[in-house]
Amino acid sequence: MKQREGLPIWAIIAVLLVMALLGGILLNLNKKNTESSDKLVVVSPHPTDFMIPLIQEFENETGIEVDLRSCGTSEAIRSMVDDENIDVLWGGSLLSVGAYSEFFYPYKTVNRAMFKDDFKDIDGRITCFSNVPSVIIVNEDIIGNTQIEGYEDLLAENLKGKIAYANPGKSSSAFEHLVNILYAMGDGNPEAGWDYVEKFIDQLNGILLGSSSEVYEGVAAGKYVAGLTFEEAAVTMLGKGKHIRIIYMEEGVVSTPDGIYISKNSTNILKAEKFVDFMTSAGTQEFMAGNLGRRSVRRDVSASELVIPDNEITAIDVDRDEVISKKDEWNSKFLALFGEDSDE
Numbered sequence: 001m002k003q004r005e006g007l008p009i010w011a012i013i014a015v016l017l018v019m020a021l022l023g024g025i026l027l028n029l030n031k032k033n034t035e036s037s038d039k040l041v042v043v044s045p046h047p048t049d050f051m052i053p054l055i056q057e058f059e060n061e062t063g064i065e066v067d068l069r070s071c072g073t074s075e076a077i078r079s080m081v082d083d084e085n086i087d088v089l090w091g092g093s094l095l096s097v098g099a100y101s102e103f104f105y106p107y108k109t110v111n112r113a114m115f116k117d118d119f120k121d122i123d124g125r126i127t128c129f130s131n132v133p134s135v136i137i138v139n140e141d142i143i144g145n146t147q148i149e150g151y152e153d154l155l156a157e158n159l160k161g162k163i164a165y166a167n168p169g170k171s172s173s174a175f176e177h178l179v180n181i182l183y184a185m186g187d188g189n190p191e192a193g194w195d196y197v198e199k200f201i202d203q204l205n206g207i208l209l210g211s212s213s214e215v216y217e218g219v220a221a222g223k224y225v226a227g228l229t230f231e232e233a234a235v236t237m238l239g240k241g242k243h244i245r246i247i248y249m250e251e252g253v254v255s256t257p258d259g260i261y262i263s264k265n266s267t268n269i270l271k272a273e274k275f276v277d278f279m280t281s282a283g284t285q286e287f288m289a290g291n292l293g294r295r296s297v298r299r300d301v302s303a304s305e306l307v308i309p310d311n312e313i314t315a316i317d318v319d320r321d322e323v324i325s326k327k328d329e330w331n332s333k334f335l336a337l338f339g340e341d342s343d344e
Contacts, residue, residue, distance in 0.1 A: 164227035235293025
């Protein structure tokens with residue numbers, strides 16, 4: 001009986017080398033996946049200058065490493081909805097993000113008892129983080145004698161093409177201003193505010209910015225005379241020595257809390273809960289109010305000295321459910337009037 005010939009030695013060696021190589025690749029991939037899962041993945045539209053000190057303190061205090069990913073609100077929402085590796089969405093107003101609550105993990109922080117009533121009675125899948133008024137900022141170096149105290153003043157002929165405003169379909173703060181405009185200029189009836197919106201769009205002169213940061217940075221740099229932004233960004237620009245002025249619109253100001261939202265797909269739920277608890281703790285909220293220009297949601301934290309008191313602002317209340325339900329419709333209508341297709 002003839003003996004079957006075995007594989008040549010060189011073929012055996014080649015097979016072993018390939019197996020070793022593949023094994024090494026798989027080992028490295030598993031190692032990378034393990035390392036990645038050890039970090040809490042946080043996606044956020046907050047300004048970088050605002051986030052860094054808070055993230056560093058969280059990591060130092062808890063020992064939890066954070067993989068922080070910065071992007072606009074619309075992109076951040078899509079990331080949480082589409083990417084199972086996202087653990088937390090940090091930022092984005094309730095009016096912009098509230099419609100996506102089905103994607104959030106239900107969690108009520110231990111700090112909720114110390115929240116002001118307006119921020120306590122919220123959907124259990126949403127944790128309020130700070131209170132954010134919409135404001136107008138102007139560049140003091142180039143505004144000249146033009147008087148701006150509110151939305152109506154933005155219609156001045158000499159301001160055409162000199163106003164910074166972001167796409168409300170991409171920017172949470174821009175959508176907040178759209179809501180503010182509709183309610184303020186519609187005298188409480190948002191449908192009546194569209195007449196002003198058409199005039200305002202004409203004033204933009206074809207300029208619609210892609211992100212919130214382009215607004216406040218553009219005004220601070222002198223590219224625009226005025227910009228529609230949010231309070232903390234304006235305070236940050238002042239802290240950097242920029243010659244800007246903050247205007248709380250005389251027609252009325254909408255202040256909306258932004259939130260912290262845990263993804264229902266998170267594999268780091270306990271770490272995510274610690275993140276929520278840390279960011280809403282008294283110490284963090286005091287630092288935020290005292291140093292970063294944000295208004296706290298807690299009743300045991302003093303108001304920031306960097307901003308004017310709440311009672312000096314003409315506040316406007318909005319129907320939160322109506323705004324959330326009309327968000328896509330209003331964004332689409334704005335973009336249609338502007339002459340762009342909605343990418344929402």
